Amino acid sequence: MASVDDPETNKEFAESLDADFPLLSDPGKDVAIAYGVVTDERPVPFRWTYIIGPDSKVLRVDREVSPSTAGADLVAHLTDLGVAKK
16 A cells, blocks of 8 residues: 555554555655656545556556445455465
């Protein structure tokens, strides 16, 4: 997960969710710009999900992310891609 918020804000967010995954803080928006979720016309990031394979290639981009179904949608995408469950 990546966010343009500062590290302290992201730490508080992750703790509030008991998150067990890494959260990248990108306050300079370098990563967000590289992935196209922030543009000159849209300084607030789009909420998109990128699924990146072990070879660093983007396997899928979900541009229709809903916070209420994002977890289930991610599982469905990973299943469609044949990613084995751990």
